[in-house]
Amino acid sequence: MQFMIGQGSLIYGESTPFECVGLRLHSEFMLDTSKGIIGLCGSTGSGKSSFLSILAGEHEEGPICVTLDGKHPQPPSIGSVFQQPEDQLFCASVREELLFAPQNFNLEKPDDAYLVSVLKQCGFSDGATFLERDPLQLSGGEKRRVALASVLCMRPKVLLLDEPFAGVDPVTVRILISTLVNLKKSGMGIVYAGHEIFEMSLICEEILCFLGQRVVMRGSPYDVSDWLFEFTGDDIFCGWQKDDKARRVAIGRRACIPQDLI
Numbered sequence: 001m002q003f004m005i006g007q008g009s010l011i012y013g014e015s016t017p018f019e020c021v022g023l024r025l026h027s028e029f030m031l032d033t034s035k036g037i038i039g040l041c042g043s044t045g046s047g048k049s050s051f052l053s054i055l056a057g058e059h060e061e062g063p064i065c066v067t068l069d070g071k072h073p074q075p076p077s078i079g080s081v082f083q084q085p086e087d088q089l090f091c092a093s094v095r096e097e098l099l100f101a102p103q104n105f106n107l108e109k110p111d112d113a114y115l116v117s118v119l120k121q122c123g124f125s126d127g128a129t130f131l132e133r134d135p136l137q138l139s140g141g142e143k144r145r146v147a148l149a150s151v152l153c154m155r156p157k158v159l160l161l162d163e164p165f166a167g168v169d170p171v172t173v174r175i176l177i178s179t180l181v182n183l184k185k186s187g188m189g190i191v192y193a194g195h196e197i198f199e200m201s202l203i204c205e206e207i208l209c210f211l212g213q214r215v216v217m218r219g220s221p222y223d224v225s226d227w228l229f230e231f232t233g234d235d236i237f238c239g240w241q242k243d244d245k246a247r248r249v250a251i252g253r254r255a256c257i258p259q260d261l262i
Helices: 048-055 094-104 112-121 140-152 170-185 197-203 225-232 245-254
Strands: 002-005 008-012 020-025 029-032 038-042 066-068 078-081 158-162 189-193 206-211 214-219
Touching: 002 048, 008 048, 020 048, 020 214, 038 048, 038 197, 038 225, 048 066, 048 158, 048 189, 048 206, 078 140, 094 112, 094 140, 112 140, 112 170, 140 158, 140 170, 170 189, 170 197, 197 225, 197 245, 206 225
Parallel strands: 038 189, 038 206, 078 158, 158 189
Antiparallel strands: 002 029, 002 066, 008 020, 206 214
């Protein structure tokens, strides 16, 4: 699956006292999600979330043109998981949350066995017991995983996630990372924004680096390792080479990465 993104600027509140630049793209470029997970790295306010909104097709009439395999991206081909799960969850039960997207997009209604399998994919070993739970009464990590499961139920081709690991414990981070890696292996395209740079450097095949609402560098974790060093201030990234397996293990020790992924 390939995104083609045109040049242009995304401006919020244009011609008002609240006008601000969300994103500036000075040239056209392509993202190939079939090659692996793509990470968006940068400080708060650098343009990562705005870039995700462009990929999600939220600005169809906007100044930046984007296509996914030649078509305007939209659900159910695109699935977006919000930064705050409370902004995404609104139904009375987990079952209703999981069924909402398939029903909304006139897809085949999944049975309970499928819903439980998706919950299991997101780390719920006892998913059947969660179907009648109130999603807003779950823990923060459980809410994040239910929000992800609700999007997966519409079987998107590309998954977009904004800060998927924010505010959760290390165990939940490992569950979410394992879920994303398994989804990638199944053929799903994944683009996510985050600040967990150690984890991102180990699970992403490509990283886009954002600064001042612009993409200033892109490439494999090794290609952008010096930028990661400047961003984090951690010299573990300085001069990192692809064949340096010891460095990869050392980075993994600082991250919440399952040993089999290092």
